[in-house]
Amino acid sequence: MTDVPVSRIRNFSIIAHIDHGKSTLADRMLQLTGTVAQRKMKEQFLDNMDLERERGITIKLQAARMNYTASDGQQYVLNLIDTPGHVDFSYEVSRSLAACEGALLVVDASQGVEAQTLANVYLALENDLEIIPVLNKIDLPGAEPERVAQEIEDVVGLDCSNIIKASAKEGIGVKEILEAIVHLIPPPQNTIDEPLRALIFDSYYDAYRGVIVYFRVMDGKVRKGDRVRLMASDKEYEIDELGVLSPHQIQVEELHAGEVGYLAAAIKTVEDARVGDTITLANNPAAEPLPGYTEAKPMVFCGLFPTDSDQYADLKDALEKLKLNDAALSYDPETSSAMGFGFRCGFLGLLHMEIVQERLEREYNLDLITTAPSVVYRVTLIDGEVVEIDNPSQLPPPQQRIKIEEPYIKVEMITPETYVGALMDLCQTRRGVFIDMKYFTQSRTSLVYELPLAEVVTDFFDQLKSRSRGYASMEYQLIGYRENDLVKLDILVNKEPVDALSTIVHRDKAYHVGRALTEKLKELIPRHQFKVPIQATIGSKVIASEHIPALRKDVLAKCYGGDISRKKKLLQKQAKGKKRMKAIGTVDVPQEAFMAVLKLEQ
């Protein structure tokens, strides 16, 4: 790795909606600059986790340093800092953008601007980034470059007269993009002589080397062996390994202002090197940390319980390991009368929650039962004390509280005009407050609502997609707490209260939710040898009830001419299903039932 002057460094990220071709474009740039040899190329180099490849989304950030000889004959270093593509990780996105001077805005020429893209563009503009618009997939028959370019001008307010038309898949326009990066994105400021300040934009845990920290040097320089201090966590470490990402890690001796790299310093958990923290030198610290650090706070909580209580220790172990690599994940032991011992876990959002659950089941081989997600309620007690409740079953009884407040978010949806009505209807049923509607083009209308977060963490996103036939996209941010008339809805299965099914709802919707929930549970809980009543109650008042009729027979009449394999398979399936159920008293309740509240037809 040759030393490179600050003036010839370009740091950029790519802003794009899912499927608009970000990863493919990154792949092409790596190829064209000779960073990754053709033969080593696997599709979507930057998406490392299986889960990411399967879903086509980026969860963990990556970075890549490319050497590029531009048309002016000069050699440049281009650092691509990838951003995660989901609203749950918007804080990480903001830190990645803060590490860049510019960004490519990649828009599918046959689709147009989506809400998430827009949110990230605004974030980039706030960070004073130079934005280069790119139309991708122009080779597709449905491409409408003029329309989409106009749309970007109208919606984002960018000058698109020189918009680059590209097809990452076909390699069209990639060269132009690289030239634009060199010529349009400003170089970093030369602050090599100032005390070291480096911005952490990602980190992950490595079992052998400890936490690997990805950072951008904003000021000064850092050398291998330096003793560094992390200003927010106030911890000091000696750098064992320093390097750049090419995109594979390559060790170097020194990095200076403008450069992007990684370090390893025997840091034990990612919590000690959080995204947004500032690295400085222990013996010559900077006066001020870099701005913008916040601790990512979990917004959504749920209970995780092992189906088999023997797996409690394994679950604890797995959460500990995940936590090493995921500072935003929180977990505390929880005991439920219905579910036994488990953990109350906090997540940034629904996707984060799903990812953690899936990794626990896939990578750690655990059978889990997840309770419906809940938000954090703020409850003011009669003695004036304010408590935060992230578990509906812990809500203090009415006589002990003065008020309940719940988190609100501002949601921006972008949708074709046709579905505006359907989406407004969705927001109304979710207690939404209409704020604004902007008409950009026929295919792009922006709809802004304020909604209780609790109404969004259920199936809001699915509903948004289904009511707009997949066309609408959304983005949200937390805007604060508001007082509402909320009540706790309890569920009794076979006369026994099931704390894991308790939920907090608005009084006006309680009756409806109670009815829908009991009906859904009737569908999901299998028949037993006895009649199973299911009731929804508020306090001691039953507001809805159903019953599951008794099972009358469960027998297979025939074994086919000695072919016992079918019956055996059937029994094995039945046995497996049983294993994944939780016994509530004498009633076996399947896993899906605990998520039933998410699946109510609204």
Place this chain on the structure above:
Amino acid sequence: MIFFPAKLANFSQQIVPVAAYLHIPFCRRRCYYCDFPITVLGERAPTNISPLVVDYVEALCREIEITSASRQSLTTIFFGGGTPSLLPLPLLERILKTIENHFGIAPEAEISMEMDPGTFNREQLQGYVGVGINRVSLGIQAFQDELLQICGRSHSRKDIFAAIELIYRVGVTNFSLDLISGLPNQTIEQWESSLEQAIAIAPHQISCYDLVLEPVTAFGKQYQPGKKPLPTDEDTAEMYGLAHKMLTGAGYEHYEVSNYARSGYQCRHNRVYWENKPYYGFGMGATSYVNGKRFTRPRTRREYYTWIEEGGVIKEPEVSATDFLLESLMLGLRLAEGVSLEQIRQQFGAGVVEQIWICLQPYYRQGWVEILGRDRQTIKFESNNCCITSAERLRLTTPEGFLFSNTILATLFEKLG
């Protein structure tokens, strides 16, 4: 999961099969509930022997000949289908000769054949009996023409009585009737009437099968279990209870989940399956259990022929010890007499019996499970003062335990598997 000592590898492989199932896949048409491997010949009775059938019997005999045999002759042979009664006499004779030459047939062997009303005449039946068929299983399914039509059966109520008359005239010494409950539009009254008529015919055995909806059948695609026009679970459970009450009242013993027989007339061949003993299987889609390996043959004729041409190799792994235990329980608990705990204790150890007993506690309290002592009397477990170690047999109660046998078995699979 339970772990067994390594020496307890397999038990069935030391025993040589003395039972054989032969699959005769031909049918006039496919019944709407059936997903068996069959070949449809068409409604018209053929004037000549179909070359299709000749070729098949050729392959079947070839398969018998390339199967390694022991010195033990067969004690039960079962022609199932399909509709074996579509088999021309000379071809049946050819198959039986091949078996006789290759394995030998014991003098008192039970040789059963499934037959459909309307597919045979007196001469044919006499011929069958003449070459050795001594047990007939007549698939009548229902006595009501409208129900037979709904099922897509190729015979009518009239054909049933004609077939019964032939069976009596020819003097078949052991015959059985098949009935199906839970058919679309079937009422409890119709079922009761079918049972009355079956009793009046006085066969040696009556099988009552509760309809199973198989996904790839016409029924499976059209209907949802327990939903109209199918009877509700409550109604089919009542039909099951009614069959038990009426047939046991008429002197039949409810000896298996779906089977009733007069004393001494239980189907010996089917008991081989339920006792988890080995058996040969021949023909397309037929299953065998030989040398501890369960194997199902290719389900189409073409693939079956190819398989024989390639030497009829059975590559399946041997049934593991755990599977052997689960299969013994799954099959054995279909019989009214249940399974021998003494045998399980010898094969798997007393700990396994203990575990089984723990799994079955709730069902014992429910009255679905019984434990018998060495004196064949039921043992009462009032508290913990009585010990399972002295118990000899485990069985499901008839009919309540039978009705919930899947629930009970699934628990055993869950805890022991």
